[in-house]
Amino acid sequence: MDISTDIRYLKGVGEKRAELFSKLGINSLGDxxxxxxxxxxxxxxxxxxxxxxxxxxxxxKGFITHTPTKALIKKGMTIYxxxxxxxxxxxxxxxxxxxxxxxxxxxxxxxxxxxxxxGNLYKREMTNPAxxxxxxxxxxxxxxxxxxxxSTKIIEKTVRTAIDNIKETLNETxxxxxxxxYKLASLIFSLENVHFPQSEKNLEVARRRxxxxxxxxxxxxxxxxxxxxxxxxxxxxxxxxxxxxCSFLPFTMTGAQSRAVREAVEDMKKDVPMNRLVQGDxxxxxxxxxxxxxxxxxxxxxxxxxxxxxxxxxTQHYHTLEKFFxxxxxNVALLTGSVRKKQKDEIKExxxxxxxxxxxxTHAIIQDDVEFYNLGLAVTDxxxxxxxxxxxxxxxxxxxPHLLVMSATPIPRTLALxxxxxxxxxxxxxxPPGRQKIDTFYVDYEKHERAxxxxxxxxxxxxxxYIVCPLVESEESELVSATQIYENFKNNEFKNYTVGLLHGKxxxxxxxxxxxxxxxxxxxxxxxxTVIEVGVDVPNAVIMVxxxxxxxxxxxxxxxxxxxxxxxxxxxxxxxxxxxxxxxxTRLNVMCKTSDGFKIAxxxxxxxxxxxxxxxxxxxxxxxxxxxxLNDMKTLKEAQAEAKKVLADDPRLRKKENEFLRKxxxxxxxxxxx
Ligand code: ADP
Ligand code: MG
Numbered sequence: 001m002d003i004s005t006d007i008r009y010l011k012g013v014g015e016k017r018a019e020l021f022s023k024l025g026i027n028s029l030g031d032x033x034x035x036x037x038x039x040x041x042x043x044x045x046x047x048x049x050x051x052x053x054x055x056x057x058x059x060x061k062g063f064i065t066h067t068p069t070k071a072l073i074k075k076g077m078t079i080y081x082x083x084x085x086x087x088x089x090x091x092x093x094x095x096x097x098x099x100x101x102x103x104x105x106x107x108x109x110x111x112x113x114x115x116x117x118x119g120n121l122y123k124r125e126m127t128n129p130a131x132x133x134x135x136x137x138x139x140x141x142x143x144x145x146x147x148x149x150x151s152t153k154i155i156e157k158t159v160r161t162a163i164d165n166i167k168e169t170l171n172e173t174x175x176x177x178x179x180x181x182y183k184l185a186s187l188i189f190s191l192e193n194v195h196f197p198q199s200e201k202n203l204e205v206a207r208r209r210x211x212x213x214x215x216x217x218x219x220x221x222x223x224x225x226x227x228x229x230x231x232x233x234x235x236x237x238x239x240x241x242x243x244x245x246c247s248f249l250p251f252t253m254t255g256a257q258s259r260a261v262r263e264a265v266e267d268m269k270k271d272v273p274m275n276r277l278v279q280g281d282x283x284x285x286x287x288x289x290x291x292x293x294x295x296x297x298x299x300x301x302x303x304x305x306x307x308x309x310x311x312x313x314x315t316q317h318y319h320t321l322e323k324f325f326x327x328x329x330x331n332v333a334l335l336t337g338s339v340r341k342k343q344k345d346e347i348k349e350x351x352x353x354x355x356x357x358x359x360x361x362t363h364a365i366i367q368d369d370v371e372f373y374n375l376g377l378a379v380t381d382x383x384x385x386x387x388x389x390x391x392x393x394x395x396x397x398x399x400x401p402h403l404l405v406m407s408a409t410p411i412p413r414t415l416a417l418x419x420x421x422x423x424x425x426x427x428x429x430x431x432p433p434g435r436q437k438i439d440t441f442y443v444d445y446e447k448h449e450r451a452x453x454x455x456x457x458x459x460x461x462x463x464x465x466y467i468v469c470p471l472v473e474s475e476e477s478e479l480v481s482a483t484q485i486y487e488n489f490k491n492n493e494f495k496n497y498t499v500g501l502l503h504g505k506x507x508x509x510x511x512x513x514x515x516x517x518x519x520x521x522x523x524x525x526x527x528x529x530t531v532i533e534v535g536v537d538v539p540n541a542v543i544m545v546x547x548x549x550x551x552x553x554x555x556x557x558x559x560x561x562x563x564x565x566x567x568x569x570x571x572x573x574x575x576x577x578x579x580x581x582x583x584x585x586t587r588l589n590v591m592c593k594t595s596d597g598f599k600i601a602x603x604x605x606x607x608x609x610x611x612x613x614x615x616x617x618x619x620x621x622x623x624x625x626x627x628x629x630l631n632d633m634k635t636l637k638e639a640q641a642e643a644k645k646v647l648a649d650d651p652r653l654r655k656k657e658n659e660f661l662r663k664x665x666x667x668x669x670x671x672x673x674x
Pocket of ligand 2: 286
């Protein structure tokens, strides 16, 4: 057996249980070894009964005083009673409805019990505690994320069997040199002790090694992905056409925009492909930057593609870019899932023979049957919503195309460099001139009506607005749902206005229609969920009310707020919340005070903790099993430095000593696919 062995061949598993494991993402022995405990229970330090505290969870060791006596309370309800003696005192033990547990307890034998202590000052008791025979039972126990059908006990047993089966043959992933340099424990020791720690110290040593390994393999993987595209590219820029493009623009680029374009053009003059991230707060003008770079590409004879994560965004980019290129000879086309077959075929034909210079679209553009004439520049917007693998699929449509990534997520710079490896970064830290600060207010529901009147005042002046709600439907929750608010407003409060509804459960086509009506000014007020969070750009929309604002994260509020303040009119954002807890109040007040996305992201990290920030795979990386990208920053740096060193010496991991590193990286790529 080795780590690739299917778990169903493990003793005690079989077909049925294998299926249950599969639901937890566990298919092979390697998977279960990496299914690390969610937490631990320390059964190694049993207390004297007299030392336990009523109400606290404790571990007690003692003899069973007599075979549990059975009493039937009512039909189907059995209760067993016995006592536990630790040599000094006796604790009452009650077991409800569990014949197996009761029968397992033998008079005169010693057990350890783990559970909440009840009773009073004179007499302690435990009800339905977990227990185990004392011999071998006094240890730190792993607790796993379990499912109804797969208890943490079963998982523990399976892990035990897996480790026992693999012990002799398991290959050490990390070369000896690295292990001794960073003082890392062996793989088998670490696996044993992360699942069945012999002591707290051992657990710490085990974790350190596993965290290092996880981050190290991740960095190796990312660096290797990158070096693959460090081949020679033929898509070289010879003529800088930025100035020419700027003459078509209705505005002057900001200093930051010009710098970003210049940096990209410099990259593209070289014969290795560009790999650049343009990071800018909402409204900083990333699309214009992309347009300038795309223009350069087209004028130097190669095609570009721009991929956005949603249909709304792709459509919007298409319209914006078409407008930018209005007076030029650049041909732009849009390809999404809802483009009709006939039109699709036409686009594909033109793309193949080079008549289209820029293809904008959703992931529809990485489908197999989409062929380019000569794709030289691949742009992805809001990268963090795509997996690393999808990024790769787009570049495979061309021969070593340049890569440009646009992101509005204000990840602190050092962290961005860590996550993206040696990706070059341009930061748009300057907003276009004349942009007004968005006035932000935080009010409670008593002032809701006044807020609504304020909205009407704007609509009466021919301006538009948004009302944002956290959920689409709310059966049990008290939160007002978008659909409810919509029905209510349309028929009452705003019956003299045109109101639209936009939420994530609508079909892409319906969403596009709603957005189009709003962009055209046909709809005055748009009730929406967070689907409008990214990229929607309607300059005439100047007021936004966010309902139950406490339900949103700070960065999310900031992204939402960025939908207004896109024109010349003064814009307002009203956060409505009845939240009573201080945390929420602090957050909402931060929003009123600052409009700097990076500052807000920092506050968000402080208030919510990194778990939330990185928990949702926002960055398109595989889910970490044991490491935490923020808390384990020091290890992350070490791992990155070491990964570079290893690859400098052995660029394709072909050396014998790196054989198992190579396998681990391939394994990681497999996981990145799903
Ligand atoms: P982002 O994608 O970074 O949020 P956009 O590219 O959507 O920002 O730009 C926001 C708005 O600002 C758009 O309406 C765009 O036309 C406009 N804009 C971009 N750059 C400038 C500039 N230098 N001067 C004035 N307006 C600009
Ligand atoms: Mg944008």
